Amino acid sequence: MLLLDEPLSNLDAKLREQARAWLKRLQADLGITTLYVTHDQDEALTLSDRIAVMFDGVMTQVGTPHEVYEHPATAAVAAFVGSCNFLIGTVEQMRADQVDVRLQATGAIVSVATTEDWLPGAPVTVAVRPEKLKIVTEEPGSRDLNVLDTEVVTKAYVGSRYEYMLRLGDIAVQVVAPDGSLDGAVRLVFAPGDAHVFPGASGPSTEVLDLMKVAA
Known part of the structure; x- marks a missing residue:
């Protein structure tokens, strides 16, 4: 077994990318079981056949990269x-x-696909990835989609896409989009199957809120 504990942590971004590809080829050529410890999400997703996510020494979820990313077991x-x-x-x-679910930030109601039973009034957290959200300027044609009124706060060009920070009530929402011309009041759209619902209320980080306040 090959044991690797954050072996690429001291490399710059381009070298890390090249080294990841080299390690992947090496592992496949040798056919050796490899245990790779990392805090880098890209490394975990690109190098692994299976991922174990640990918090405080306890494995919270074990699965393929696709399972862990698309179907996280917890909000954490x-x-x-x-x-x-x-x-x-x-x-x-x-x-x-x-x-x-009635959102605390705006009072709007959104629908989320689920296989569990939830009691009315229970506090929950709706989780949705930035790439699952779509920014539109007009009313979407389908009534099955969730639609939220938001406002563009900041946008950043990162080469292949634009990263937006939107104001949704008193919180910030991150979205990625190919269009860099969006500004002002916009609508945020996502399908019920593109979100997850978890028990309890765990809100956005203080850092994100602070960034939104500075930008405003």
């Missing part, structure tokens, strides 16, 4: 593996395989 896993927005709310009602 969703926050640690990739970027994620967290919207605090309370359960309004259950409808077949969906739960309606």
